[in-house]
Amino acid sequence: MPLFALGFSFKPVFDAGGAVSTEGIGVWIAAILTLGIYSFLYKDNFFYKFSEYLFVGVSAGYTLVLTFHKYLKPSLIEPLQEYSRDFYHIITSSAAPVVNPWMLNWQTQLIDNKFGTQFHFIFWFSLKVFIFYIFPAILGLMMISRVIPNAAWLSRFPLATIVGYGSGIVIVTTLHASVLEQIKASFVSFAPLFHMKGLDWSIIAQSANDFLLVFGLCCAIIYFYFSAEHKGVILGPASHFGIWVLMITFGASFGYTVMARISLLIGRFQFLLSDWMQMVR
Amino acid sequence: MDKMALFNGSLIVFFIVLFVLLIAIGQTLRTSLFLRRKLPLAFCFIMGVTMIFQFFIPPDNTLYKEIEDLSTKWIQIISSFALVIGLISLVTMNFNKITRKYEDWQYSAVLLAGFFITVFYGLRDGFEGVQFDFIFNYMYVPMQSTMFSLLAFFVASAAFRAFRARSREATLLLTAAVIVMLGRVELGSILWSYIPVVSTYFDVSDLAQWINKVFTTAGQRAILLGASLGYIAASFKILLGIERSYFGSEE
Numbered sequence: 001m002p003l004f005a006l007g008f009s010f011k012p013v014f015d016a017g018g019a020v021s022t023e024g025i026g027v028w029i030a031a032i033l034t035l036g037i038y039s040f041l042y043k044d045n046f047f048y049k050f051s052e053y054l055f056v057g058v059s060a061g062y063t064l065v066l067t068f069h070k071y072l073k074p075s076l077i078e079p080l081q082e083y084s085r086d087f088y089h090i091i092t093s094s095a096a097p098v099v100n101p102w103m104l105n106w107q108t109q110l111i112d113n114k115f116g117t118q119f120h121f122i123f124w125f126s127l128k129v130f131i132f133y134i135f136p137a138i139l140g141l142m143m144i145s146r147v148i149p150n151a152a153w154l155s156r157f158p159l160a161t162i163v164g165y166g167s168g169i170v171i172v173t174t175l176h177a178s179v180l181e182q183i184k185a186s187f188v189s190f191a192p193l194f195h196m197k198g199l200d201w202s203i204i205a206q207s208a209n210d211f212l213l214v215f216g217l218c219c220a221i222i223y224f225y226f227s228a229e230h231k232g233v234i235l236g237p238a239s240h241f242g243i244w245v246l247m248i249t250f251g252a253s254f255g256y257t258v259m260a261r262i263s264l265l266i267g268r269f270q271f272l273l274s275d276w277m278q279m280v281r
Numbered sequence: 282m283d284k285m286a287l288f289n290g291s292l293i294v295f296f297i298v299l300f301v302l303l304i305a306i307g308q309t310l311r312t313s314l315f316l317r318r319k320l321p322l323a324f325c326f327i328m329g330v331t332m333i334f335q336f337f338i339p340p341d342n343t344l345y346k347e348i349e350d351l352s353t354k355w356i357q358i359i360s361s362f363a364l365v366i367g368l369i370s371l372v373t374m375n376f377n378k379i380t381r382k383y384e385d386w387q388y389s390a391v392l393l394a395g396f397f398i399t400v401f402y403g404l405r406d407g408f409e410g411v412q413f414d415f416i417f418n419y420m421y422v423p424m425q426s427t428m429f430s431l432l433a434f435f436v437a438s439a440a441f442r443a444f445r446a447r448s449r450e451a452t453l454l455l456t457a458a459v460i461v462m463l464g465r466v467e468l469g470s471i472l473w474s475y476i477p478v479v480s481t482y483f484d485v486s487d488l489a490q491w492i493n494k495v496f497t498t499a500g501q502r503a504i505l506l507g508a509s510l511g512y513i514a515a516s517f518k519i520l521l522g523i524e525r526s527y528f529g530s531e532e
Contacts, residue, residue: 022411026419033420037427041434049388055424057392060371061399062421063364069407072361075354077292084288136355140362141300142307147369151307156321156528158359163527164325165356167516168332174516176336178509182502209491213499220503242503247450249500251457252492258440258458259465261433268430271423 008279031276034268080133087125091118102128186217216245322522328352329520372396395420457492464489 011031013024036051086103098104103125139158146155188210192203222235223242230239274280310316331348338345375389399421402412446452463469464486473485518524 022415026415030419030423033424034427037424037431040431049385050391051424053388053392054395054420055428056371057395058399058416058421058424060368061396061403062417064368064400065403065408065413067361067364068404071357075357076361080292081285081288132351132354133358136358137296137362138299138303139355139359141296141303143359143362144300144365144369145304145307146366148304148307150311151304152529153311153317154303154307156317157324158363159527160321160325161328162356162359162363163519164328165332165352167325167519168329170516171329171513171520172333172336174509174512178505179513182506182509186502209495213495216496216499217502220500221506224503224507243450244453245496245500246503247453248457248492248496249504251454252461252489252497253501254436254440254454255458255461255465255489258433258436259462261430261436264426264430265433268423268427 008273008277011276011278027275031272034272076133076137080129083125083129083133090121186214188214216241220245318528321528322525326520326522329516368396457496460485460492461489 011024011027013021013028015021015024033051033054036047037055039045040048082100083103086098086100086107089098090103090107098107139161142154143158144155145151190207190210193207196203219238219242221242223230223239223246225235225239228235230236270280332352335345335348335352338348372393375392377383378389379386379393399413399416402410402416406413408414440458444451444455444458446455463473470485474480515524519527
């Protein structure tokens, strides 16, 4: 089958039976929105603005749905439903099965009279539900209080919690993964160079690369060292080589970014030519 | 009435009452310096120290799992509510634009329509819903990838204007970018083969890999080390209450 068909036929909106095809309509909408966004390359216009605003609205809606189903529902709503149902079954001595393992454990203990009374159970139940679910929900509601000027200061509590959590995590994980592990990875061994028998070019090349990496790293760090002027026999040339290393890094990063965007562009053109225009088979 | 529906209704009423109560407390106690400044700082400190403490507990210990479970749940719940703030702002801003008939208000209507339709089908049917699936596959995904791919044109245009080999450093930047770009595609290898002498000794793809392995690693590691140390210092300042800009402009 040829890669390019002669001519093209747009994706039909109706299927073979004459009924409206969801896929056909979807492809047409996606194609129109894609072209609408690309129309910005000519100039800002109605089609671009329409697609742009629609994208913002749909993205915001999608983020809300995602947050609700992935985080809020499994972390707050469902556990509260489960705990409340089990709590009701236990205190009313209902025959209905208890779902939560923690609650099941309590129910067994209550039935066997092994440990604790119903009062103990109610106390620990309330404490657990409060700490795990009600308290963070209160903090969440405090966050929403930001929209009310006189009570906006309440949002400092949830913000402080998130910032404190982030800072605590950053201190240990960054120190471990981004500082200590990176320094550890920079201590390369040149031992194979001294133990090789004869001229082994692969070992020589590897050692040269390792040396260049460590030397480049040291020079780049020297460039970021601002407590002394970059002059003299060591600091001057070293910081200059550090700039070269950083320039190559930025150039390579730029190259990778361009190629990633180009691959997305190719993907969109493939969609337009293949799925919509049915030109490329 | 279904017991679950009754429970969900009670839960909503409970949270509304809680919110009203919180607002009333917030308005009454807004002058208290202890509540406004010191207690949030204590929250921040305790949370941070707990997370640091967790790092020193063996991962198979029950306490480690308890702290991880609790902190993850808290952050997930609080962050979910934080998102609501952003969405309230987005909706009210665009709603005001429509009611006051500001310039381009029609597009705000498109934004709100897109938002509410997605939210309606998403919350009603979940990810398995046909309508939500349609919105995701034929609107969200194509528009997102097109928006990102649009950058390819701007990057190319910016590169054309900025990439001039005016100095040694600019030449290095340009050369590294060109080699990496050529090394990533088949066409690049074909073009490279036309360069005399150099192409006989070096393969462009190997050269791109070498740049990545040696220079990019060295440069990125230097940046990462510097940024991480700064990040850690800033985190310590936050935990100790020296840095309080997240409180807002009043502080």
